Amino acid sequence: MSKVKVAGFSVSLDGFGAGSDQSLENPLGRRGEELHEWIFNTRFFKDMIGEGGGVDGVDQDFAHAAMDGFGAHILGRNMFAPSRGDWTDDAWKGWWGDNPPYHVPTFVLTHYPRDPIVMEGGTTFYFVNGAMAALEQARAAAGNLDVKVGGGVSTVRQYLTAGVIDEMHLAISPVVLGQGEALFTGLDLPALGYRVTSSTASDLATHVTFSR
Structure with missing residues (x-):
């Protein structure tokens, strides 16, 4: 049976999943990139951005698992675009270029309708009003594969509160942001039925998995 998962979601030691003041210039917020240092030198990430090299090990294993075996993804609007309100820039097709990962x-959560966008590599972005409506469509699209809730923070919180996340992998980075x-x-989380099922440390993150 397919599951709904959060995977490879980076969090600071003080519990922030993004920095403050997210913008076009700082899509992860101020100092937000520091949360993701664990993934940048993995072989998985190097392959994803078209570079060679990279390293294996604990971080590589979790990076690969964070994108492997999913039949659909759900993103909050922040994860797709820096804009708010009506879609006024039809040329904007995400942060990732012509071939998103x-x-x-x-499925992108938004209150504002927009036609689907077909990208290279099999990605099609669908724009959906409502978290549960997006989940229903994502489950149908994924079939027997899992659905990944990719973020950002408010989107993960919505699905956690609704009790529909089956498993969650957090990469806790040794960084203190102070705000974000x-x-x-x-x-x-315990009242919502979640418990820690594994914890594995690398030099750059502690990978903690929760299940319910």
């Missing part, structure tokens, strides 16, 4: 149907988008504020 998803390669499966990808808080993942855990107001959430009682």
